Amino acid sequence: MERNNLYPIFLKSKNLKVLIVGGGFVAEEKLRFLLKSSPDANVTMVAPFFREDTISIAEKGDVTRIEDHYKPHYLEGKHVVVATTDSPEVNIEIYNDCRAQSKLVNVADNPPYCDFYMGGIVTKGNVKIAISTNGKSPTTAKRLRQFFEEVIPENIDDLVINLNHYRKTIKGTFEEKVEQLNQFTKTLIS
Template sequence: MNRLFPVFLKLETLDVLLVGGGNVGLEKLTALLQNSPDTAVTVVAPLIRDEVRQLAGQHPRVRLVERAFEFRDLDHTDLVILATDNPALHATIKTETRQRRILTNVADTPHLCDLYLGSIVQKGDLKIAISTNGKSPTLAKRLREFFSEIIPDNIQEILDNLVVIRERIKGDFQAKVKQLNDLTEGLVKEAPSKDS
């Protein structure tokens, strides 16, 4: 049973440390900035790929520090993402982040993670995070592709209309919920099947 508690973070209000400037570091930095482009991210690594540099160049709040990790890098950090090919370094850093009570994600090492970075589907303001409890990123990716395909492209228009409708509905909370449920029921019943 997946006992993870799903949450959406306002990363723009946090200081993120990403340890690793290689392929996995690039993947993690890309995911962070696609979802929260104004996030303050410090990337620390002895070697930083050109693609990481290019991406950082497009985001003024990304800072590159080209050297080995030092414990002082954890000072004033809210979230740590470890993305190197050095499991011993990850374990050492994780011990320190636990003592400092800093939430940490460790690439491909579920037992060291406080949180997982889910597979994300986004269309306008609608965002869906998919978790397999760290067991199968491949399945999460396939589900992301599926949902991206079946969610209508005009979902933002639907969301904008629902905001207006919600503001106009009178009555108590329960009455509003019932009316909104009645209005949106058609979205599910009328959704085109994949075969049509």
């Protein structure tokens, strides 16, 4: 059986500079989900045109739009790049330029040209769950996201906040603290 070997991380996208190349439906989808998960993300978009809905979404966040075709200098100072153009050749050029500069890159709908995937995300207050299908089935990730949005209670954040307060009151070594928290929370899954 094939295994998902991706390593999940949660990026502080406010501290990073994200570039989305493209202004069509796919760019709009990537921007929408990025800002839904990280409304304070610092994003630049480069495209010869932007859909009206994309402009509307961009205006709600910290998004700079540049009307132009991709040029390598747009990578300067960027940490994460998402290529969404309708030209496979341009997307691969972006990928190669990013790899040459050690920048993380995602070429939409082209897994061999991705350092990362933008999976399904469920957010309930401080709780965030990322879902990956190893780039094989975004639809499955979407359905799992919908499932978890339904089954995770809205008040889960109260538990997180209360456990954070409780954690600060526990005395002892790291191992003793972990054991106390494990004992305290084991009823959550039984």
